Amino acid sequence: MPLSATLAPLIMGTATFNSQYNADPYALPTTELVHRALNSGIRAFDTSPYYGPAEELLGRALDTDFVRTNFPRDSYHLLTKVGRIASSSFDYSPAWVRQSVRRSLRRLHTTYLDAVYCHDVEFVSPADVLAAVRELRRLRDTDGSVRHVGISGYPVDVLCDLAELVLAETGEPLDIVMSYANFTLQNTRLRSRALPRLIAAGVDCVPNASPLGMGLLRRRGVPIGSMGDFHPAPDALRHAVHAADQLADAHGDRLEVVAIRFALESWLRDGAPVGALGPPLARAPHADPGFLSAATMGTGERLGVSVIGVSTVDELTETLRVWHSIVDGLENRDEDLEKTSPQDTLPTTLTPSDGLITDRAWSRSRRTHILDLAAKIQAVLGPEWVDYAWPSPDPDFVNVLPADHLAALEKDAAIPDVDTKPVGGHLHLQPPAAAAAAANAMVTPPMEALEQRGPIEAAPANITL
Numbered sequence: 097m098p099l100s101a102t103l104a105p106l107i108m109g110t111a112t113f114n115s116q117y118n119a120d121p122y123a124l125p126t127t128e129l130v131h132r133a134l135n136s137g138i139r140a141f142d143t144s145p146y147y148g149p150a151e152e153l154l155g156r157a158l159d160t161d162f163v164r165t166n167f168p169r170d171s172y173h174l175l176t177k178v179g180r181i182a183s184s185s186f187d188y189s190p191a192w193v194r195q196s197v198r199r200s201l202r203r204l205h206t207t208y209l210d211a212v213y214c215h216d217v218e219f220v221s222p223a224d225v226l227a228a229v230r231e232l233r234r235l236r237d238t239d240g241s242v243r244h245v246g247i248s249g250y251p252v253d254v255l256c257d258l259a260e261l262v263l264a265e266t267g268e269p270l271d272i273v274m275s276y277a278n279f280t281l282q283n284t285r286l287r288s289r290a291l292p293r294l295i296a297a298g299v300d301c302v303p304n305a306s307p308l309g310m311g312l313l314r315r316r317g318v319p320i321g322s323m324g325d326f327h328p329a330p331d332a333l334r335h336a337v338h339a340a341d342q343l344a345d346a347h348g349d350r351l352e353v354v355a356i357r358f359a360l361e362s363w364l365r366d367g368a369p370v371g372a373l374g375p376p377l378a379r380a381p382h383a384d385p386g387f388l389s390a391a392t393m394g395t396g397e398r399l400g401v402s403v404i405g406v407s408t409v410d411e412l413t414e415t416l417r418v419w420h421s422i423v424d425g426l427e428n429r430d431e432d433l434e435k436t437s438p439q440d441t442l443p444t445t446l447t448p449s450d451g452l453i454t455d456r457a458w459s460r461s462r463r464t465h466i467l468d469l470a471a472k473i474q475a476v477l478g479p480e481w482v483d484y485a486w487p488s489p490d491p492d493f494v495n496v497l498p499a500d501h502l503a504a505l506e507k508d509a510a511i512p513d514v515d516t517k518p519v520g521g522h523l524h525l526q527p528p529a530a531a532a533a534a535a536n537a538m539v540t541p542p543m544e545a546l547e548q549r550g551p552i553e554a555a556p557a558n559i560t561l
């Protein structure tokens with residue numbers, strides 16, 4: 097079955113569960129964020145071994161009674177990656193691909209991964225990418241630990257070249273190609289330069305990640321974690337973004353809200369040919385089965401897929417509120433598709449308040465307002481920065497594998513997988529493997545240390561969506 101048949105159009109990313117975005121990822125409410133996301137209807141999570149402890153933190157949130165009881169493994173998608181080891185270290189060899197997949201399965205407590213990307217393909221040769229794709233497909237066809245195979249990266253031309261190469265060399269298109277920061281208020285190259293080529297290369301799904309351009313398009317500026325300022329945007333672009341924020345402010349909006357809405361809502365439509373059929377927000381486990389909506393049923397048509405990133409409950413709540421309002425506009429889409437115009441009411445608040453207009457009408461006029469504001473913001477950014485893409489990799493990039501990499505490969509290979517008991521797709525590590533896994537890896541503090549705030553078993557009923 098193609099991935100697009102079941103994937104949802106909203107994926108929660110976990111790059112934020114790392115020291116690149118945050119000073120201390122262990123201090124984040126990661127379990128709470130994952131549980132709230134599931135409770136709110138999100139059914140897909142994107143992660144990577146490159147994101148420090150993110151896979152483990154996501155795995156811990158999923159390996160809880162709350163998730164096992166309410167969300168069977170086949171009710172959500174897990175997407176992870178292989179090949180990127182560190183900022184300047186890549187290993188796309190089949191041996192490492194195998195080990196990386198096995199490690200992700202253990203960390204995520206699962207017997208299968210719904211999709212595995214070759215991570216940041218622009219840093220390695222096309223031959224390396226081809227070899228890694230072939231190995232992932234071999235795993236798919238032999239042990240079933242991988243269900244779908246794709247690539248991710250930044251320069252859209254490279255993504256297109258590789259999608260075409262994989263099709264030409266293997267006769268089979270990629271299931272999924274994820275681009276990031278290329279369909280935002282600042283840069284829409286994914287639509288203009290890549291979409292037609294990716295469709296022609298037969299790619300099933302094209303998620304648009306980083307609607308805020310990795311946190312660039314917001315009032316407080318780029319995220320600074322314990323690794324310092326990693327963001328590749330040059331200073332002049334940051335200044336232009338600051339001017340854009342002032343313009344949004346003058347219109348009673350915040351840049352991040354405009355940016356999130358612009359990217360998610362526009363890609364929902366523009367990315368539909370490479371979108372997914374899953375519902376925008378799955379129904380809660382105990383919801384009234386008689387209540388039907390486009391949000392929980394889908395529209396019967398593909399919807400472009402976005403990958404969001406949040407670090408706090410407030411950011412998740414805000415992003416979901418925007419998403420709900422976007423999804424409201426999908427109800428009876430054909431009925432009044434052409435009716436909204438700039439002359440309609442242009443709401444500048446986030447949610448309908450006076451009850452005089454329907455959620456759908458509000459959503460439509462809000463969309464018009466956002467598109468209007470986006471055009472003004474792009475005028476402020478100017479031709480120098482609209483559709484600007486920073487270099488990736490840097491011209492002086494050299495791939496350097498750490499000295500302990502091969503040792504890690506050998507150590508990982510020694511860990512047995514046989515003493516596992518899959519239960520409904522969830523993997524429960526039995527003592528010998530659990531011990532080996534603990535010895536194997538990471539630095540994650542004990543669960544109790546993460547959960548000092550108390551376990552979150554259900555989102556409070558009063559969250560405004």
Ligand SMILES: NC(=O)c1ccc[n+]([C@@H]2O[C@H](COP(=O)([O-])OP(=O)(O)OC[C@H]3O[C@@H](n4cnc5c(N)ncnc54)[C@H](OP(=O)(O)O)[C@@H]3O)[C@@H](O)[C@H]2O)c1
Binds near residue numbers: 215
């Ligand atoms: N190469 C790849 O494969 C690749 C690359 C990029 C992204 N991705 C995937 O896509 C996901 C999303 O990308 P991203 O995390 O870069 O997304 P993003 O939306 O561009 O940026 C996320 C950052 O924006 C901030 N943010 C989010 N919502 C906000 C709000 N309502 N108000 C103010 N700030 C807000 C957060 O900042 P704070 O952390 O400061 O709170 C967060 O760190 C990633 O987590 C990852 O899973 C993959």
